[in-house]
Amino acid sequence: MTMIDNTGAGALPGRPRSExxxxxxxPHRASRNAFLxxxxxxxxxxxxVPIVLTFIISxxxxxxxxxxxxxxxxxxxxxxxxxxxPSVLGAFKNTVIYVAASxxxxxxxxxxxxxxLYTPVLRGxxxxxxxxxxxxxxxxxxxxxVWSNIYASGYGPLSTMLSAVGIHPPGWLSDPRWSLYSLVIxxxxxxxxxxxxxxxxGLTQVPEELYExxxxxxxxxxxxxxxxxxxxxxxxxxxxxxxxxxxxxxVFDPVYLLTQGGPAGSTxxxxxxxxxxxxxxxxxxxxxAMAVTLFMLLIVVGVIISAFMRRRRA
Amino acid sequence: xxxxxxxxxxxxxxxxxxxxxxxxxxxxxxGGTQDITFLTHWGPDQVKQLKSAxxxxxxxxxxxxxxxxxxxxxxxxxxxxxQGSSASGPTIAGVYDLWIPELVKDGITDKxxxxxxxxxxxxxxxxxxxxxSQKGTVYGIPNEVDLYQLNYNKALFAAAGIAQPPTTWDxxxxxxxxxxxxxxxxxxxxxxxxxxxxxxxxxLLASDGGSMLNDDGTKSALTSAQAEETAKLYQxxxxxxxxxxxxxxxxxxxxxxxxxxxxxxxxxxxxxANWWESSLQQEMGSKFSDVGTAPIxxxxxxxxxxxxxxxxxxxxxxxxxxxxKKAAWDFLSWLNGPDSGTGGSSEMGKILLSMGSMxxxxxxxxxxxxxxxxxxLTPYVKALDDSTPFPTVLGGxxxxxxxxxxxxxxxxxxxxxxxxMSRGDSDINSALxxxx
Numbered sequence: 001m002t003m004i005d006n007t008g009a010g011a012l013p014g015r016p017r018s019e020x021x022x023x024x025x026x027p028h029r030a031s032r033n034a035f036l037x038x039x040x041x042x043x044x045x046x047x048x049v050p051i052v053l054t055f056i057i058s059x060x061x062x063x064x065x066x067x068x069x070x071x072x073x074x075x076x077x078x079x080x081x082x083x084x085x086p087s088v089l090g091a092f093k094n095t096v097i098y099v100a101a102s103x104x105x106x107x108x109x110x111x112x113x114x115x116x117l118y119t120p121v122l123r124g125x126x127x128x129x130x131x132x133x134x135x136x137x138x139x140x141x142x143x144x145x146v147w148s149n150i151y152a153s154g155y156g157p158l159s160t161m162l163s164a165v166g167i168h169p170p171g172w173l174s175d176p177r178w179s180l181y182s183l184v185i186x187x188x189x190x191x192x193x194x195x196x197x198x199x200x201x202g203l204t205q206v207p208e209e210l211y212e213x214x215x216x217x218x219x220x221x222x223x224x225x226x227x228x229x230x231x232x233x234x235x236x237x238x239x240x241x242x243x244x245x246x247x248x249x250x251v252f253d254p255v256y257l258l259t260q261g262g263p264a265g266s267t268x269x270x271x272x273x274x275x276x277x278x279x280x281x282x283x284x285x286x287x288x289a290m291a292v293t294l295f296m297l298l299i300v301v302g303v304i305i306s307a308f309m310r311r312r313r314a
Numbered sequence: 315x316x317x318x319x320x321x322x323x324x325x326x327x328x329x330x331x332x333x334x335x336x337x338x339x340x341x342x343x344x345g346g347t348q349d350i351t352f353l354t355h356w357g358p359d360q361v362k363q364l365k366s367a368x369x370x371x372x373x374x375x376x377x378x379x380x381x382x383x384x385x386x387x388x389x390x391x392x393x394x395x396x397q398g399s400s401a402s403g404p405t406i407a408g409v410y411d412l413w414i415p416e417l418v419k420d421g422i423t424d425k426x427x428x429x430x431x432x433x434x435x436x437x438x439x440x441x442x443x444x445x446x447s448q449k450g451t452v453y454g455i456p457n458e459v460d461l462y463q464l465n466y467n468k469a470l471f472a473a474a475g476i477a478q479p480p481t482t483w484d485x486x487x488x489x490x491x492x493x494x495x496x497x498x499x500x501x502x503x504x505x506x507x508x509x510x511x512x513x514x515x516x517x518l519l520a521s522d523g524g525s526m527l528n529d530d531g532t533k534s535a536l537t538s539a540q541a542e543e544t545a546k547l548y549q550x551x552x553x554x555x556x557x558x559x560x561x562x563x564x565x566x567x568x569x570x571x572x573x574x575x576x577x578x579x580x581x582x583x584x585x586x587a588n589w590w591e592s593s594l595q596q597e598m599g600s601k602f603s604d605v606g607t608a609p610i611x612x613x614x615x616x617x618x619x620x621x622x623x624x625x626x627x628x629x630x631x632x633x634x635x636x637x638x639k640k641a642a643w644d645f646l647s648w649l650n651g652p653d654s655g656t657g658g659s660s661e662m663g664k665i666l667l668s669m670g671s672m673x674x675x676x677x678x679x680x681x682x683x684x685x686x687x688x689x690x691l692t693p694y695v696k697a698l699d700d701s702t703p704f705p706t707v708l709g710g711x712x713x714x715x716x717x718x719x720x721x722x723x724x725x726x727x728x729x730x731x732x733x734x735m736s737r738g739d740s741d742i743n744s745a746l747x748x749x750x
Contacts, residue, residue, distance in 0.1 A: 064395040065420035081748075087716070144565075152571050153560035154497070154580065171560030174505055174571075176726055257566045261715075262506035263559065264722040279392045281712050281749070282416050 051295075058289040063282035078289035088290065090265055091273040094180055095249060098269060101184040102248040107241050110192055111233075114199035115225065129200070132193030140190070140253040147186055148173075148258055173259055176266035183254050183267055191247065195240045202236025203229065238309055242302070249298060270294050348641035349379045350634075353394070353404035355387040360665050367654065367661040371645055378641045398422045401633040405642045409454065411445035411625050415708045416749075418448045424630040424639055426452040430647055441703035442674045446627045448706075454627030455650050457662050459674035460587045461623035461701045462517045463693050464611065469604045470498065470582045479583075479608035481619075483518075483547050486583070486611045490556040493582030500556035502581040503548070503725055504572045507564035508711075511718040513622045513704065514585035519544045520620040520702040522613025526717070526742070531707040534742035536717075536735045540615050545731035547613070548724055559725050569593060577601075585610065588694040592670040607693040623701035625674055652677045674698075709749025716741035 053068075058078055060071040082088050113132065117125045135143070150158050151172035159169035172182040206229060214224045230237070252271040255261060261268040261276070270290060278287035354364065361384045368380035383404060385393050391413060397403035399422060409417065417423040426434065431452040435443055442456045466479050474493050480486040490500025504510035516526050524540025527533065535541065551557045561580060562572040573590070575581045577597035595602045609619035628650075630642045648654050654661040663678030667685050672694065679686060679695060686695050704710070717738045724734035 063416060063420055065399050065417065065422050067399055148565045148570060152574065153558075153563075154571075155574070155578075171563075174560040174563045174726075176722070176728065260506050260508070260564075260566060262511075262718065262722055263563070264726060264728060265719040276715070279395065280715075281709075282395070282420075283748070 054288045054291055057284055058292045060285045062284045064278065064284045065282060074285065078285045079293070081286055082289050082293055087265065087268070088270075088273060091268045091270050094265075094267065095251070095269045095271075098180060098184055098187075098251060099245055099248040101181065102187050103241060103244045105184065106188050106191060106195060106244045107237065109188065110195035110199055110240060111230075111237065113192065113196045114203060115229070117196065118200050118203045129193075129197065132196050134193065135190050136194040141257065143186075143190065144254060144257040147254075151182055151258075174263055176264045179259055179263060179266045183251070183258065186254050186258070187248065187251065191244070195244065198240055198243075199233065199236050202233040206232045234309075234312075238305070242305060245301065245305075246298065249294065347377050347379050348638050349381065350405035350638055350642050350645065351381045351383050351403075353383045353385065353390070353397075353407040355385060355390040355408065356665070357669065358384075360669050363661075363665045363668060367649060367665070368645075370661075371648055371654075375641075375644070378645060380645060394422070398631065399633065401631075401635065403631055403633070405631050405634045405638050406628055406646065407631070408457070408626055408628050411454075411456075411627055411706050412704065412710045412714075414446070414453055414627065414629070414706055415448060415710065417629065418453055419708060421632055422629075423453045424632040424634075424643075426454070426630075427640075427643055430455065430643055433647065433651075437676050438674050439676070439698050439701075441623050441698075441701050442625050445623075445625050445703045445706050454629040455646050456625045456627050456674045457650065458626040458666050458671040459623055459698065460589050460625070460672065461694060461697055462513055462585050462587050462610065462621045463697060464583055464608045465576070465586050466583045466606045466608065467576070467579055467581070467604050468606045469601075470579060471606070474582075479606060480611045481609070482611050483522075483613050487547070487550060487554075487556070490551060490582065491554065494556045498580055498582060499558040499561050499575070500582050501551060502562040502572055502576060502584040503551075503557055503559070504562050504564050504584075504586075505559050505722050505725060506570075507568055508714050508718045509624075510564050510568065510572070510586075511721050512714050513587070513624075515544060515548070515721055516702070516704070517585055517610045517620070517622045518547065518613065520616075520622060521610045521618070522616040524615070525702070525705075526713075527705045527707065527746075531705045532746065534713075534739040534746075536739040536742065540613065541735050541738075542731060543613055543615060545724060545735050548721070548734075549731040552725060552727055557725070559722075573597065579604070588672050588691060589670060591690055602690075605690060607690050609693060609697060618700060619697070620700050620702045621697050622704050623698065624704045650675060652681070655681075657681050672698075707746065709746040712745035712749055713742040716745045 057071065059073060059075060061074045061077075062068075062071050117129050117132075119125070150156055153159050153169065153171055153174065156172075158172065162169040170178045173179050210228050210232070211224055214228050219227065250271050251269050252275065255267050255269055255272045256275070259267040261272055271294075274287045274290045274294070277283045277290065352364065352368070354361065356364065361382055365382050368382065372378060372380060390407075390409075394404075394407055394409070394413075394417070398407070398417070399420070414423065425431075434446060434452050434455055438446075438456050439459075442459055443452070446452055446454045446456045464479060470493055471477075471479070471489075474489075474495075476489050476492060480489050486501070492500075494500035503514065519525065519541060522540040522544055524538050524544065525535050528535050548557075560571070561575045562584075564570045564572050572581075572584070573593055574597070576584050577594060579601075594605055598605070610621050612619050628646050630639055630646070632639075634642065650660050650662045652658050652660055655664050659678050659681035660673075660675060663673040663675060663682060666673045666678075667682055672686065672691070673679060673682070679698075686692070707713075720729065720734045720738040720741060723729040723737075724731065729737065
């Protein structure tokens, strides 16, 4: 029978180990709490309190022009509106399309660029990497001015190029069938460099020996990518996918600056609707209900993806 | 002991945070002096002028101290929402008239004293007074007024052999047909900007004898024959490809292709507000002289041209102390009155004209005839008395945004005239009831 040694150096003889550990930790608890309290208070005041307040406000009618003490309780009315309002449902639909298109385009494209830029034989790859990342660093407001001209019908470079090769350019921001996808193109362009850098970091973790072994087994580039690279960077890919999803769900700046939700509501998204309901219409209750619903949706999506990944690992 | 220390640390930190967050409130008076804050979205040049006017007022009223707080237009309403309900918030604020119903409902804005109310009702046009009032009570002093007229490119008109701007819808359609050649659009209808979409439509509707809401502003009136006629005009122009939505989008700064295409001579006609004069001058340079202004063409059921107007007002915080409120109203009366400036113009009139805006006070319009009497602005000034104020009702902004979508769907051929008005009617009613 294996005996457990409870009498190590510094141990308090005659007491069970768990109790001795508790006694040993006691003097540190207060100092630990004192050191942590500034950060915890800040997190509490600026993160937890607003989340709790948002949840409370979502059950009330409040215009933000009166004190919080004058909240008027309306129960689930705001949630009822969120689930039945054609405008809000339209915004949810647009958000889902925007997120799906962003993820489907961004993740494979970022992987392709990462593979290309990780190839040792490519000259000038650091310059390309820096250029790609630059789009992420420049503030959206500045970039949007450029993109509003790129998308301009008739005289914008995109339309001019398409016209030059005999293709009738669409109304990028004026046609309700195109406007949302125009924002997706902008999002992919803006975020791609950031995700490429993340995936390149993931690629550096793949052991070179595995490629050598694969080569000895006669595997070509595609086979190596499929059987070695992708399985080993799946965590990075998962992270990039999750980041794309979360960032896309929160899309606001390009909508606000380029289309204002139009034309015909084709680019109204949840974040834009939340801002408009709260700050333009003074319907903070409705806006909070939308924010809570979006928050819950994000949690559900995150849990589903995590569960899927856990199952894959198992 | 340690627990006590930790507790004190926590309480101390919380108290410090709370105090640092709350200690910014300013005292309303010190030693009998009234401190008042003027919140505005004006640019640096106008803020400088306002500060200068305030300094001049302080000289003759040493017991009043005025501080100007400037925020970008986009942050104005959110600043009011976050600070307006507090006694230490801005004492005076410049607001868009459509915000007044909500500010009144939530008790943010003070009723104008009778002397101020009498001055407003006597010295401003009826439409502007209506916009500054709720249920007959005046809540603000109007300053800037904006309204819509038909702007057209005289060079394009001459090239198409059109001698005069259209006065009726039939003439409008016929002229648009002549102008829509060689990549030009006959008439531009702005998209992606709420007022830019809705106000021109409502100006045409008003010139056809119709309106967006019923007389008491409680329900939509878009099921009227006039509304359907106006929507059919849009549909005709869309079906005959006399208007092109891709040439008339707007961006967040209310510029973009609609401005570029008109300035570059690609758009023959457009219905726009007076304030875009400076943008046109900047973009067109010497070709600005090609721009003509004409009244909104009259529809088949209409008898006279009428343009939608909206205004800006200065209001006083109802939560301020009585002494502060009195000081604020006194300052505003002086700032907007004919004695504050020179030649019968108020200081407010001078500030507005310096940024290309039209003052609404009758004496300011008369005193600044030389500035307002340009070929571009004269029709706007003349149209002021017969203008139709945009209804300042609770939910007005939601109703505008909802109707914008329906009009954009009509302009993009997604809805017919009848469908757009039917949906607009329902959307506006929902928006109005949601805001109650």
